[in-house]
Amino acid sequence: FDMFVLAFLERFFRPIYKKDDIVLGKKLGEGSFGSVYRVSLARKPSSKPADLVLKKATEYGAVEIWMNERVRRACANSCADFLYGFRETSSKKGAEYWLLWRFEGEATLADLMQSRDFPYNVESLILREVQDLPKGLDRENRIILTIMRQLLFALDGLHSTGIVHRDIKPQNIIFSEGSRAFKIIDLGAAADLRVGINYIPKEFLLDPRYAAPEQYIMSTQTPSAPSAPVATALSPVLWQLNLPDRFDIYSVGLIFLQMAFSGLRSDNSLIQFNRQLKRCDYDLVSWRQSVEPRAGPDLRKGFELLDLDGGIGWELLTSMVRFKARQRISAKTALAHPYFDREGLLALSFIQ
Ligand code: ADP
Ligand code: MG
Numbered sequence: 001f002d003m004f005v006l007a008f009l010e011r012f013f014r015p016i017y018k019k020d021d022i023v024l025g026k027k028l029g030e031g032s033f034g035s036v037y038r039v040s041l042a043r044k045p046s047s048k049p050a051d052l053v054l055k056k057a058t059e060y061g062a063v064e065i066w067m068n069e070r071v072r073r074a075c076a077n078s079c080a081d082f083l084y085g086f087r088e089t090s091s092k093k094g095a096e097y098w099l100l101w102r103f104e105g106e107a108t109l110a111d112l113m114q115s116r117d118f119p120y121n122v123e124s125l126i127l128r129e130v131q132d133l134p135k136g137l138d139r140e141n142r143i144i145l146t147i148m149r150q151l152l153f154a155l156d157g158l159h160s161t162g163i164v165h166r167d168i169k170p171q172n173i174i175f176s177e178g179s180r181a182f183k184i185i186d187l188g189a190a191a192d193l194r195v196g197i198n199y200i201p202k203e204f205l206l207d208p209r210y211a212a213p214e215q216y217i218m219s220t221q222t223p224s225a226p227s228a229p230v231a232t233a234l235s236p237v238l239w240q241l242n243l244p245d246r247f248d249i250y251s252v253g254l255i256f257l258q259m260a261f262s263g264l265r266s267d268n269s270l271i272q273f274n275r276q277l278k279r280c281d282y283d284l285v286s287w288r289q290s291v292e293p294r295a296g297p298d299l300r301k302g303f304e305l306l307d308l309d310g311g312i313g314w315e316l317l318t319s320m321v322r323f324k325a326r327q328r329i330s331a332k333t334a335l336a337h338p339y340f341d342r343e344g345l346l347a348l349s350f351i352q
Pocket of ligand 1: 030033102103104106108171185187
């Protein structure tokens with residue numbers, strides 16, 4: 001199908017929304033770049049009201065609309081289902097950008113990780129058959145593995161499209177009740193390297209708790225944002241040279257770490273961990289050597305979980321959380337990591 005024909009059809013058949021269609025509900029979030037609400041549509045009183053999410057964004061909303069449109073066409077399953085975005089000028093505060101998504105579910109990964117019952121509270125959400133395994137490391141590992149596979153799958157979709165998210169953290173991962181899977185949200189800090197959108201890094205947008213040590217997504221030797229057509233021709237090369245996707249891999253590695261170590265799930269303990277890791281020159285192996293001798297039960301349990309099956313989980317973690325971007329594993333390669341073979345092995349052991 002021709003892209004032009006598709007775009008033409010879409011103009012006529014894709015619903016268009018405007019301010020008056022939207023009925024505000026509960027506020028879900030408030031950031032420095034906008035507010036997020038649960039909303040419904042007023043238009044069709046006869047039909048069931050659509051359950052949607054609205055973000056009223058500042059000037060960065062324009063980039064966020066661009067990114068969501070790209071994702072919608074290229075890797076729709078990676079992110080929350082985007083409906084429509086438009087510029088809204090009637091507000092007293094001046095022009096805003098309004099973005100609409102389908103309401104995917106109540107809980108982010110951050111909400112779920114805060115529960116004392118994590119990861120068991122996720123088990124019934126993502127695994128269809130309830131396990132007969134007793135509660136313990138094996139079962140927790142299988143749940144965490146499934147979450148990691150979903151996160152890497154979503155991230156691989158974004159990266160294959162040429163988009164780096166740059167703000168991967170549990171707060172920006174929503175559990176989609178319809179898909180029974182985790183999806184990525186909040187593309188407000190994302191960069192589309194293939195066309196040079198938001199190419200100049202806005203490092204102030206980055207969350208220091210989950211950001212990789214490199215300050216800039218592209219090497220500082222990459223002079224400045226080329227104009228769009230030049231960037232289209234150049235960026236696959238730049239992508240190879242600088243591996244900007246590995247910024248997100250570091251962040252998702254920190255999420256893996258927090259899932260394995262219950263003691264590192266709070267903000268304060270993550271900040272403290274980051275300080276310790278920096279003191280170890282971002283070498284997880286020397287961090288382990290420094291904390292393991294005096295480790296409490298929480299840390300010991302995390303190491304034990306990652307050490308299952310000859311330390312295959314620890315191996316994956318250390319290939320994500322590394323100082324040098326080019327030494328970090330890619331999302332696609334990580335998905336083929338032997339850590340993820342475990343589920344297959346387990347299924348076999350059930351049959352036998
Ligand atoms: P912010 O820029 O404020 O961080 P986000 O896009 O991260 O905006 O959204 C804020 C919060 O709103 C999220 O943490 C999540 O709880 C909720 N949210 C956002 N999008 C959706 C969605 N599609 N479905 C359900 N909840 C969502
Ligand atoms: Mg967010």
